[in-house]
């Protein structure tokens with residue numbers, strides 16, 4: 001069975017209450033009482049993000065809470081304007097919640113907060129402190145997603161394609177191009193905190209491994225989890241080591257974080273940032289745990305034959321052709337698998353040749 005067939009088979013074990021119905025661009029689809037789904041386009045292979053509008057009331061003012069924003073570009077802004085004109089029942093946006101600092105989630109937060117703040121009332125961004133600061137740093141500098149340091153990091157991990165390394169080196173404002181600004185103030189979300197949204201309690205659940213301090217939102221009364229990027233129905237969440245924290249070990253953190261979500265009821269409606277709303281949370285956690293266990297086994301089998309760098313492992317881990325954007329993600333993921341196995345004592349750095357600066361790993 002090839003990879004696509006396997007994904008299709010696994011996906012059939014999940015249930016999509018809305019089938020293949022998607023909200024049309026610039027419109028919303030109600031998925032639970034007071035919870036509305038919309039989609040924004042993305043200029044990547046992953047071509048959309050799901051955002052959520054929650055009916056809210058704050059200090060007696062009726063309105064909406066937005067969860068996640070889309071990137072900063074004219075198309076996304078125009079689609080938001082269409083939604084404001086037709087989908088808000090004439091009510092204002094009261095606040096913006098961001099699950100984490102990635103560009104597709106926080107890109108337009110500055111514009112949305114500005115657009116809906118009035119002299120009487122601030123439309124505030126709510127986000128974890130770690131992601132707030134990481135976003136500020138990434139937006140104002142060339143850290144973590146491109147530039148010299150990223151190119152050096154990838155080269156050290158065995159990315160040999162000179163053309164791709166040049167492109168990474170030149171990609172110095174990658175994050176800032178999608179997140180040119182951030183609101184100058186924010187309100188801090190913390191694990192375990194409860195938000196009252198429209199008179200209903202939503203609990204913040206922290207998740208590690210994908211972003212510095214990702215916050216998912218769970219509403220027991222509605223049986224709904226806004227999972228952000230922590231649990232996705234079709235693709236596995238990107239878990240990457242990046243040049244900012246070159247010795248990071250994010251994969252065990254991620255696997256622990258999703259394991260903790262098993263405490264939620266099996267019938268929970270999961271609202272993911274990519275793909276379609278689904279039920280089958282426990283099944284999906286099983287699938288993701290199995291997926292990474294299999295990738296560990298693939299990496300170990302390859303490294304038992306000969307020392308491998310993360311770059312050498314790309315064809316082992318990814319069976320498809322990757323564009324530059326996907327290659328940088330894939331490199332980060334390959335390093336994450338290697339670091340997890342090193343931390344478990346199952347891989348170790350192979351003795352490098354004297355003139356060889358590439359990090360290669362062998363089984364222990």
Ligand SMILES: [Zn+2]
Pocket residue numbers: 100102210211229
């Ligand atoms: Zn993300």
